[in-house]
Structures are given as structure tokens and as C-alpha cells.
Amino acid sequence: MKTSVWHRLLKTTEFYLVLVILLVGALISTLNPEFLSLENLLNILRRNAFLGVFALGLLPVLISGGIDVSFTAVATVAQYIMALIITTYSVDSVLLAFLIPIPIGILLGAINASIVSYTRVHPVIITIATLNAFHGLLVFITGGTWIYGFPASFAQFARARLFTITTAAGRTYGVSVFILIWLLTAVLTWFILQHTRIGRKVFAIGGNLEAARRSGFNIFGVHLFVYGFTGALAGIAAVIHTAQNQMVEPNALVGRELAVVAAVILGGASIFGGKGTVLGTVLGVLLIGIIRNGVILVGLSSYWHQVTFGFVIVVAASINAVQSQLRTRNPGISL
Amino acid sequence: MATVQPEREKAPVLSVRNANKHYGGVHALKDVEFEMAAGEVHCLVGENGSGKSTLVKIITGVVHPDHGTEVWVSGTKLTKLSPYAALQHGIQVVHQDLSLFPNLSVAENIASHKYAGHGMKLVEWRKTNEVAQRVLDELNLDLDLQKRVGELSVADQQLVAICRSIASEALILIMDEPTAALTYFETQQLFSFLRKLAERQVSVLFISHRLDEIFEIGNRLTVLRDGRRVGTYAIDELDREEVERLMTGKELATGRPSDHTRTETEIVRVEGLTRSGQYQDVRFELRSGEILGLIGPRGAGRTEVALSLFGLNPPDAGTIYMEGAPVELRNNRDAIRLGIGYLPENRLREGLVLEQSIENNTVVTNLAQILNRWSLIDPTKRTRFAEGVIQDFHIVAPGPKPPARELSGGNQQKLVLGKWVYTSPKCLILDSPTNGVDVGAKEGIRRIIARLAEDGLAILLISDEESEILANCPRTLIMREGKLYGPYDTTDLDEEQLRAMIRHEQELTV
Numbered sequence: 146m147k148t149s150v151w152h153r154l155l156k157t158t159e160f161y162l163v164l165v166i167l168l169v170g171a172l173i174s175t176l177n178p179e180f181l182s183l184e185n186l187l188n189i190l191r192r193n194a195f196l197g198v199f200a201l202g203l204l205p206v207l208i209s210g211g212i213d214v215s216f217t218a219v220a221t222v223a224q225y226i227m228a229l230i231i232t233t234y235s236v237d238s239v240l241l242a243f244l245i246p247i248p249i250g251i252l253l254g255a256i257n258a259s260i261v262s263y264t265r266v267h268p269v270i271i272t273i274a275t276l277n278a279f280h281g282l283l284v285f286i287t288g289g290t291w292i293y294g295f296p297a298s299f300a301q302f303a304r305a306r307l308f309t310i311t312t313a314a315g316r317t318y319g320v321s322v323f324i325l326i327w328l329l330t331a332v333l334t335w336f337i338l339q340h341t342r343i344g345r346k347v348f349a350i351g352g353n354l355e356a357a358r359r360s361g362f363n364i365f366g367v368h369l370f371v372y373g374f375t376g377a378l379a380g381i382a383a384v385i386h387t388a389q390n391q392m393v394e395p396n397a398l399v400g401r402e403l404a405v406v407a408a409v410i411l412g413g414a415s416i417f418g419g420k421g422t423v424l425g426t427v428l429g430v431l432l433i434g435i436i437r438n439g440v441i442l443v444g445l446s447s448y449w450h451q452v453t454f455g456f457v458i459v460v461a462a463s464i465n466a467v468q469s470q471l472r473t474r475n476p477g478i479s480l
Numbered sequence: 481m482a483t484v485q486p487e488r489e490k491a492p493v494l495s496v497r498n499a500n501k502h503y504g505g506v507h508a509l510k511d512v513e514f515e516m517a518a519g520e521v522h523c524l525v526g527e528n529g530s531g532k533s534t535l536v537k538i539i540t541g542v543v544h545p546d547h548g549t550e551v552w553v554s555g556t557k558l559t560k561l562s563p564y565a566a567l568q569h570g571i572q573v574v575h576q577d578l579s580l581f582p583n584l585s586v587a588e589n590i591a592s593h594k595y596a597g598h599g600m601k602l603v604e605w606r607k608t609n610e611v612a613q614r615v616l617d618e619l620n621l622d623l624d625l626q627k628r629v630g631e632l633s634v635a636d637q638q639l640v641a642i643c644r645s646i647a648s649e650a651l652i653l654i655m656d657e658p659t660a661a662l663t664y665f666e667t668q669q670l671f672s673f674l675r676k677l678a679e680r681q682v683s684v685l686f687i688s689h690r691l692d693e694i695f696e697i698g699n700r701l702t703v704l705r706d707g708r709r710v711g712t713y714a715i716d717e718l719d720r721e722e723v724e725r726l727m728t729g730k731e732l733a734t735g736r737p738s739d740h741t742r743t744e745t746e747i748v749r750v751e752g753l754t755r756s757g758q759y760q761d762v763r764f765e766l767r768s769g770e771i772l773g774l775i776g777p778r779g780a781g782r783t784e785v786a787l788s789l790f791g792l793n794p795p796d797a798g799t800i801y802m803e804g805a806p807v808e809l810r811n812n813r814d815a816i817r818l819g820i821g822y823l824p825e826n827r828l829r830e831g832l833v834l835e836q837s838i839e840n841n842t843v844v845t846n847l848a849q850i851l852n853r854w855s856l857i858d859p860t861k862r863t864r865f866a867e868g869v870i871q872d873f874h875i876v877a878p879g880p881k882p883p884a885r886e887l888s889g890g891n892q893q894k895l896v897l898g899k900w901v902y903t904s905p906k907c908l909i910l911d912s913p914t915n916g917v918d919v920g921a922k923e924g925i926r927r928i929i930a931r932l933a934e935d936g937l938a939i940l941l942i943s944d945e946e947s948e949i950l951a952n953c954p955r956t957l958i959m960r961e962g963k964l965y966g967p968y969d970t971t972d973l974d975e976e977q978l979r980a981m982i983r984h985e986q987e988l989t990v
Contacts, residue, residue, distance in 0.1 A: 342601050349581045356579035419583035
């Protein structure tokens with residue numbers, strides 16, 4: 146009954162993603178060798194860290210059979226309130242800064258979970274609604290003004306890195322703290338999904354909701370957890386994004402949610418629930434980041450980024466579909 | 481794990497006393513007494529609406545019975561009836577849909593009850609695997625614990641569902657139509673497994689429409705009719721006809737189908753039809769007025785042949801003749817145009833759009849007949865058409881407007897039949913038309929089929945149940961591992977003989 150390691154590997158989405166990433170990488174580096182420099186690769190990781198954290202936050206919701214597209218608005222609300230507090234009271238501590246957006250994210254996630262559980266309307270509709278409501282309210286109340294002038298610790302935080310390497314031209318680079326946060330979040334998400342009861346319940350309700358109900362699982366509890374988790378990670382992403390840009394602009398994040406959803410699905414998560422891995426999610430974000438980077442390095446217009454992005458999604462999704470057909474191949478009838 | 485306790489041999493493991501249930505004004509269950517002994521396989525039979533599911537729902541705590549109903553488990557009266565209380569007392573249901581998590585491993589599914597309850601607690605993977613392995617070992621099963629359940633066959637999935645019940649210490653296992661999706665050999669496997677459970681003093685409540693299975697696996701049998709208990713019998717006290725009589729309360733015609741409607745006019749002829757991996761060199765002919773059986777175990781290729789005749793599974797080689805002329809069927813529109821109708825095995829999934837009204841379901845194959853002069857659908861014509869079908873096929877329905885899902889299984893089957901017969905086909909392929917409907921409805925469908933043959937239709941009836949073939953078809957083809965044998969005259973055969981022919985116990989000639 147046991148299948149070989151090679152066979153198992155062939156069945157994983159991650160394997161194909163790595164192949165695609167290598168292929169795309171090879172293509173870009175023949176057009177511009179700059180791509181393969183350590184500085185550029187670390188830069189890709191750093192610039193995509195906040196998207197990577199968003200994606201990890203989204204993963205459990207998708208596995209549970211739900212979806213959340215409101216996380217960009219949640220992050221915007223969280224970073225705005227954080228920025229207001231920090232700049233108004235001159236809080237010169239990044240650690241304290243983290244303590245503001247995460248609870249806000251959890252709270253807004255809990256609102257999503259409650260509406261989804263109570264109304265039983267499909268979560269894509271609910272979270273489109275809350276996306277607009279959260280964002281609209283924020284812009285209405287604040288007037289949409291941008292916030293600058295963060296304390297010095299924020300700028301230091303953005304530059305913090307493991308190792309510093311100086312290039313011949315005198316530029317310095319290294320492993321940014323953003324990358325570390327992304328990595329830690331990934332490990333945390335993996336641990337929760339793989340080794341806690343709540344994590345296995347997330348898989349269970351995504352696999353068969355009715356069976357979960359019959360087994361006596363607390364479905365609302367799982368909903369609270371997954372939407373709260375999305376909110377919490379949106380809060381972390383909000384801090385990274387704020388530090389990276391050293392300002393808060395209410396329209397910077399909203400509109401990018403679909404790219405994140407696409408990245409997670411590229412990573413092998415199923416839109417119908419029950420399926421998805423942390424590694425795949427990280428690779429999905431990386432692939433999209435590499436394409437964006439490549440389009441710039443090759444010198445194409447940024448519209449080409451959108452075109453290639455769409456193309457890659459179609460290809461990856463098709464591979465995914467073919468794979469799952471192979472998995473459930475029925476030697477008998479093919480209709 | 482349930483341990484063997486000698487005193488349980490005496491006290492019934494489950495006893496339901498004075499069970500009554502009203503749904504609104506309907507008295508669904510009337511003074512029913514029901515008892516199960518430890519380690520027995522107890523079958524529950526009755527037509528649709530006889531109260532079977534109400535009784536099961538009371539036992540499992542899903543519905544609240546009327547005041548005065550008592551449920552006792554192992555000598556203790558349950559004070560509170562709820563699904564949770566039922567589970568606590570070791571009453572486990574293996575639902576028809578199995579209620580498994582397809583994306584989780586075998587081990588997790590078996591041990592999943594450990595996840596109920598709260599929290600951020602960690603999963604002890606080693607313990608999960610141990611619990612699951614122990615159950616598999618005890619029941620002598622060989623399954624890959626790490627394999628995902630969705631990748632298993634339906635039969636193995638069922639075993640997983642049963643193992644899960646055993647892992648959560650089931651005393652009483654309720655199985656609702658467990659064999660509906662199994663092949664003959666898988667059913668045999670399941671039965672030997674159930675016998676093993678019985679040795680461990682687990683009691684099985686077995687619900688099935690297939691009487692031959694009940695005679696094979698059951699120790700005792702309780703018959704319900706119109707919400708009342710007709711009686712509880714030892715299986716060897718009864719034979720098939722008696723059970724049918726007890727269930728319906730009337731004598732059913734047991735006459736054999738006759739060949740008199742078969743004419744000389746050839747409708748379909750198949751020569752050397754082959755599709756690699758599915759069936760080889762299939763040849764037969766089907767005449768007007770004939771009801772020809774095609775029987776074989778699931779996976780033998782019978783459904784694949786049928787789909788080829790309906791243009792959905794193109795053969796690699798061979799020729800299909802319609803009324804003497806060779807035809808090429810590229811898709812099912814070709815087949816329908818040439819006068820071939822197909823009633824699929826899984827009527828719920830393939831034959832009806834359950835959410836749509838009865839009338840929309842009847843007209844979907846007959847749109848040309850209900851158009852007005854601008855070629856648009858005429859609602860009045862549509863309703864009249866549907867009313868005609870309902871009347872013609874004796875469909876018990878409140879009218880043409882409600883959705884098809886509100887009909888009982890037997891009436892849904894008649895509706896699919898009607899939908900095809902009204903296309904005026906020359907040949908009708910019926911795949912297990914009486915599968916999963918109750919005895920009375922089986923008889924109704926049998927009469928309709930006989931009448932259609934009298935009207936000159938050529939009918940190919942596919943089945944994996946010997947009783948269904950013998951009741952409907954004067955002659956039958958036998959399919960085994962992709963090869964077709966026959967036709968054979970069925971009038972002198974009984975179920976045992978036919979079964980022996982289908983299995984490898986008897987040489988067949990082409």
C-alpha cells in the first residue's frame with residue numbers, strides 16, 4: 146500500500162511550484178543576470194514579507210472551507226489606528242506598536258466569523274461587505290489623510306537585519322527582520338495546523354462540515370479561530386507594511402487581496418476547503434514576487450506584470466486540476 | 481473497547497418500549513416495542529414511510545419521541561434522549577454518506593473523536609496512530625494509516641467509518657443501507673467483518689432494501705409497516721415471499737416475466753464492440769418488445785457498455801446497428817435522435833435535477849413538444865404535459881410544481897422513466913431501475929416496464945441484483961470481467977443458480 150517517496154513528491158503541488166519557480170527564475174536570469182544576485186533575492190523576500198504574512202493568515206480560512214477577502218481592510222484599519230496612537234503619543238517602541246494592530250485584527254476577524262456563522266451566507270459575500278464597511282468607515286472618520294513622522298525606532302526597525310554585507314558600490318544589505326517575521330509566522334501557522342487540535346479541526350470542517358457537526362465539533366469556535374487568525378496576521382502584516390513605507394496611506398493595501406488569495410491557491414490550497422500547506426503558501430507568494438521582480442528587471446511595463454501574473458495563475462491552476470484528476474482517477478467510466 | 485460481560489447475554493443491549501411519535505397530525509410510530517441482544521445482527525425492514533427512520537432517529541436521539549417512550553441500554557433507562565446521550569451509551573451510526581473526512585488520514589479519521597472537546601491542546605500523533613492501529617489489529621484489517629481517506633475505495637472507507645465507531649467504544653452499530661455502493665465481493669467482505677464484530681458482542685442494526693442480504697447476514701428481523709411493528713422473527717423462520725408479504729401487507733405477484741412481447745423486428749444490434757480496459761468483443765441483439773437483462777458485478781463493464789450505446793463512452797472498435805443500419809454515436813444527442821433513451825443507475829445524481837420542479841424535469845428531454853408558435857416554451861403546455869406523465873406513470877405527487885426532491889425514491893424513478901418514454905424512444909436502457917426503492921415501488925416499476933415492452937419498446941435492463949433480473953427479464957446476458965455471455969433463458973433459473981453462473985462457478989459459453 147505504501148507509495149515511494151518519489152511518487153508522493155510527484156503528487157505534491159509544492160514540487161511543481163518549485164519547478165515553475167526554477168523555470169521562471171532561469172528565464173529571468175538569462176535576460177538579466179542581476180536577478181540571481183543575493184542582494185536581489187533577499188530584496189524579493191523582504192518586499193514580499195507582508196504579503197507572505199497575509200497569505201499565511203488566509204490559509205487556515207481557506208482550509209476550513211471559508212474565505213476572507215477583508216484582510217486588507219482589516220490591516221488598513223489596524224495600521225491606521227496604530228499610526229495615530231504612535232504619532233500622537235510619540236510611542237518610541239516597535240514592540241508596543243505590535244500590541245495595537247494584532248488585537249484590532251482579531252476583533253475585526255471575530256466580527257467576520259460571527260456574521261458568517263450567524264447568517265450562513267457565503268463568506269466571500271460577507272467579507273466583501275466587511276471589506277467595504279471597514280475601509281469605508283475608516284476613510285469617512287479619518288478623512289483619508291496620510292500619516293507620516295514615525296519615531297526613530299520605526300526607521301531602525303525597517304533597517305534591522307541579520308548579517309550585513311556591503312557591496313562594491315557601498316550599498317549594504319542582509320536578511321531583513323521582515324523576512325524573519327515571515328519565517329516565524331510560517332512556523333507558527335504550520336505548528337498550529339499540524340499539531341494542535343484546533344488545527345486538525347480546521348482541516349476536518351473543511352473536509353466534511355456535516356461530519357464535523359455530527360462528531361460534536363464546535364463549528365462556531367473553529368470559525369472564530371480561523372477568521373481571528375486571519376485578522377491577527379493582517380495586524381502583523383500591517384506593522385511590516387507601515388515600517389517598510391514609513392507612512393500610512395488608507396488606499397495602499399485595499400485592492401491587493403485577490404493577489405494574496407491567488408498566491409495561496411497557487412500554493413495548492415483548495416477554494417473548496419480541506420486542503421493547503423504552509424510551504425505551498427510561502428512558495429505561491431514567492432512565485433508572484435519573483436514574477437513582479439522579473440518584469441521590472443527585464444524592463445517591461447508594469448502592465449506586463451499583470452498579464453504574466455494572470456497567465457501563471459491559469460497555468461498553475463490547470464496543473465493543480467490535472468493533478469487532482471490523476472489522484473482520483475477512475476479506471477472505469479470517463480464521462 | 482467493549483469488553484465481553486456475561487450478564488449482557490441475558491439483558492437486551494437495547495430495548496425500546498412503547499415508542500410513539502407524532503409529527504404534527506401524523507402518527508408516524510405506534511406503540512413500537514423493539515429489542516436487540518448483544519452480538520446479534522438485527523435487520524430492520526419496512527417500506528418507505530413504515531417508521532424505520534423514525535425508530536432509528538429515536539434510538540440515536542435525533543428526534544424526541546412522544547411522552548411514555550422508553551429507551552433502555554444494557555439494563556439502564558436513558559433519562560435524557562439526545563444525540564450526545566446516545567453516543568455516550570455506545571450507540572453509533574454509520575451514515576449512508578459515511579461522514580468521513582476525505583482530506584484526513586485513516587488514522588485521524590478513526591481517532592477523530594479525540595478532537596471533540598476543546599482547545600488549543602496539542603495533537604498526540606503517536607497516540608492517534610496507536611489508537612487507530614489497535615482497532616485495525618483487533619479487527620484484523622490491513623489499511624495504510626497514513627493514506628488519505630478520500631483516496632480509498634468506498635468499501636475501505638466504510639471499514640474506516642466502522643473502525644471509528646469501534647474506536648469510540650460502540651455497543652450498538654446502526655448501519656443504514658451500507659451495501660448500496662459496494663460490489664458483490666466488497667459486500668461479502670463487509671459481512672464477514674460484521675460477523676467478527678458480532679463475536680465481539682457488538683450488536684448491529686442493519687437496514688437494507690436488499691432482502692437477499694438480510695437473509696445472508698441477519699440473525700433476527702423486525703418488520704415495520706405503517707408505523708407499527710408487524711413482528712420480530714428469527715431469520716430462518718421466514719422466506720423472501722413472506723417478508724415481502726409482511727412488509728406490504730398484501731400478496732405480490734410472483735409470476736415470472738414472459739417472452740410473448742418479443743417480436744422479430746431487430747432494433748439494436750452490436751457487433752464486436754470493444755473498448756480497451758473496459759470490455760471486449762461485445763455482441764448481442766435487441767428486438768422490439770424484448771426486455772433483455774444484462775447482469776454482472778460492479779466493475780464488470782456493464783455500465784460502460786450501456787454508456788457506449790448512449791454515445792457517452794465511444795468504443796475503440798466494433799459497430800452498433802440501429803434497425804439494421806450501422807450508426808456512429810459521437811455523443812448522447814446522436815443517441816437520443818436515433819431513439820435511444822438511458823435511465824442512469826444513480827437517478828439522484830444523473831437522472832433528475834432535484835431542485836427543479838417535477839414539470840421542468842419531465843419536459844427537459846421533450847422540449848420540442850411544449851413549444852408555442854414562436855418556438856418558446858409554453859407554460860400551459862408544459863404543465864399539461866407533466867400532468868400527463870404523472871398520471872400515466874402513477875407517480876404519487878402533489879402536482880407538477882413542487883421540486884423533484886420531494887418525491888420518494890420509487891416515484892423519482894418513475895419520473896425519470898416517464899421523462900425518457902415520452903421522447904418516443906425505440907430502445908430504452910435502464911440501469912438498475914428498481915435499485916434502492918421499496919418492494920411496492922419495485923412492483924409498480926416492473927409493471928411499467930412490462931407495459932412499455934408491450935408497446936414495442938426494446939429494453940435493455942442492467943442490474944447487479946439477481947432478483948431484479950429474474951423479476952423483469954425473460955432472457956439475460958451475463959457480463960464478467962469485460963466479456964459478454966448469453967443470452968440465457970431465465971424462466972427456469974432461481975437466484976442461486978443465476979448467481980453461480982455470474983461467479984466463476986460455472987463455465988459460460990459465448
